[in-house]
Amino acid sequence: MIRSMQRRLAVVVLLFLVAVYACLCAVSYGAAVSGMVRESEQMLRSLAEPDPPMGGRIFPGQVGVPYFTLLVDGRGVLEDADQGQFDISDEELLDLAAQVLTAEEDFGYLGSYQLRYYRVSIPGGWRLVFADDSLQGELRLRQVRNSLLLGLALLPVFLAFSWLLAGLIVRPVRRAWEQQAQFVADASHELKTPLTVILSNTEMILADCPQEDPALQRRAGYIRREADRMRGLVLDMLELARSDAQVPSRRELAAVDFSAVVATEALAFEAVAYEAGLALTAEAAEGVVVRADGKQAAQVLHILLDNAVKYSLPGGTVSVSLAVDRGRYALLSVSNPSEPISEKQLERIFDRFYRLDSSRSLLPGYGLGLPVARELVDRWGGKIWAEHRAGATRFLVRLPLAKEK
Numbered sequence: 001m002i003r004s005m006q007r008r009l010a011v012v013v014l015l016f017l018v019a020v021y022a023c024l025c026a027v028s029y030g031a032a033v034s035g036m037v038r039e040s041e042q043m044l045r046s047l048a049e050p051d052p053p054m055g056g057r058i059f060p061g062q063v064g065v066p067y068f069t070l071l072v073d074g075r076g077v078l079e080d081a082d083q084g085q086f087d088i089s090d091e092e093l094l095d096l097a098a099q100v101l102t103a104e105e106d107f108g109y110l111g112s113y114q115l116r117y118y119r120v121s122i123p124g125g126w127r128l129v130f131a132d133d134s135l136q137g138e139l140r141l142r143q144v145r146n147s148l149l150l151g152l153a154l155l156p157v158f159l160a161f162s163w164l165l166a167g168l169i170v171r172p173v174r175r176a177w178e179q180q181a182q183f184v185a186d187a188s189h190e191l192k193t194p195l196t197v198i199l200s201n202t203e204m205i206l207a208d209c210p211q212e213d214p215a216l217q218r219r220a221g222y223i224r225r226e227a228d229r230m231r232g233l234v235l236d237m238l239e240l241a242r243s244d245a246q247v248p249s250r251r252e253l254a255a256v257d258f259s260a261v262v263a264t265e266a267l268a269f270e271a272v273a274y275e276a277g278l279a280l281t282a283e284a285a286e287g288v289v290v291r292a293d294g295k296q297a298a299q300v301l302h303i304l305l306d307n308a309v310k311y312s313l314p315g316g317t318v319s320v321s322l323a324v325d326r327g328r329y330a331l332l333s334v335s336n337p338s339e340p341i342s343e344k345q346l347e348r349i350f351d352r353f354y355r356l357d358s359s360r361s362l363l364p365g366y367g368l369g370l371p372v373a374r375e376l377v378d379r380w381g382g383k384i385w386a387e388h389r390a391g392a393t394r395f396l397v398r399l400p401l402a403k404e405k
Helices: 002-047 090-102 136-206 214-244 260-277 296-309 343-348 368-381
Strands: 056-058 067-071 077-082 108-109 115-122 125-132 254-257 279-284 289-292 319-327 328-336 383-388 392-398
Touching: 002 067, 002 077, 002 115, 002 125, 002 136, 067 090, 077 090, 090 108, 090 115, 090 125, 136 214, 136 343, 254 260, 254 296, 254 368, 260 279, 260 289, 260 296, 260 319, 260 328, 260 368, 289 392, 296 319, 296 328, 296 368, 368 392
Parallel strands: 279 319
Antiparallel strands: 056 067, 067 077, 067 125, 108 115, 115 125, 254 289, 319 328, 328 392, 383 392
């Protein structure tokens, strides 16, 4: 969990660094373009002065820029053209003159010709000065390319910095989480021994209890039931603590007949559902084999069925199904009619100790069953999620099928 938090935080830091770099590049590019435009305008203004050199190359800075000039009379008729190094047809010259004379601004850019122009009024007509902008376009493209190459070169640095910074930020959280997980594990281990003693002595009391003392049998039964609940809670806490500490499970994964697990657990829960006034239906495809732990696979199904029975509407039907999905996965579904559940609640339903609302919190439970189920399914490379549709809550588990040897 902490590593996942560090990854998400590192992604946020990385995106921030990339955004800052992109903004700096955009500002630098904008400044460069503005400078080029100002330089072009100054250059064209100088060429529009009386008796400028007609056609040729000028050198703003150290770069040669080809240019040419046109003289147009007051009626828009082309009187003179000094094309310099350009080879432009008369039709194109007339089109250039027409576009510039009808333009709103004296200074501008003709994208179709890649030319910047300046229009100045002279006695009896207009002087139109044009300068080639293709070189400046190449310079702008080169700046963009260099910025991208530099960004790619800096990306590993950004990644390393983001990961290290995220690690520093989550270090206090990691330390507190590890201490909490250690405390839970230690406390759970300490509770297992007295619980074992309580259960053993309760079984002895029930075995030796005289039949004519039903009150004692009932009290001993209460003790055993509550001790069993506490043992289940302790085992769940140990499982979650082991997951938090990233301690690998000692159980080895093997090919598990998931169809048999579903059939067995569904049969065991028929009586439980009947006592709760519910019906239970099960439909499982045969021969569905997954790679998991057999006892823990039964535990996952037990958690889902127990949850469905607890929170089903009165008189409803709990439905269990197992099928093969896309020829690669086993898809388990456990559904029950229930009150509406929002998307926000569904997102948190696998959080530890989370209970949907106050009315549900009156039912027995600690909010650890579903988190344990998620930890186990994740450990097997599967996925578990919940959805609410058409008045029913459905939990789905997708597990990869075991590969045939």
